[in-house]
Amino acid sequence: MLRINLLPWREQQRLAALRRFQLMLIGSVVLALCVVLLMDQLARQRAQHQAAANLGRQAAIAGLNRQLEQLDVIQQALDAARAQTASLDALFADRGLLTALFSDLERALPEGVQVVELKVEGERLHLVGLAASSAVIAQLMRDLGRSGILLDLELRRIKSLPAGEEFLLLARMSDSWS
Secondary structure (H helix, E strand, O other): OOOOOOHHHHHHHHHHHHHHHHHHHHHHHHHHHHHHHHHHHHHHHHHHHHHHHHHHHHHHHHHHHHHHHHHHHHHHHHHHHHHHHHHHHHHHHHHHHHHHHHHHHHHHOOOOEEEEEEEEEOOEEEEEEEEOOHHHHHHHHHHHHOOOOEEEEEEEEEEEEOOEEEEEEEEEEOOOOO
């Protein structure tokens, strides 16, 4: 039998396999490096897109904040206008009351009574005046008591002066008028 030495062939096969393995290893490393670089590039692009989107959102938020400031100014102006309207409505409502009050006061004032001061504070009426005598003051109180506007008449003070009797008369105004 013939003996063939297969050692050189096996050695060549082993070296070829080792070269294939080295090439596959180098190829895998290069491929992995390419994948890592590609993933890094994609992550950087995504970060840039996110930063651009954030800038756009911040610009939109700034625009909305400006609109909110404008709305606040408009709301303040609206509140001021409503307050003015409410005060005007109150003045118009009081105008009828004051007209009726002056009308009743004119009818109730007897001869010899002079009104020095007339003050309305909420529901209370303060009337300071001069009268010729206490009887004239009593007549004034009776006449004002008959009016539908003034209630709970109270003579707070009478003071004798050379010009006559000075008096302070307090009254509560009717709820239907306040």
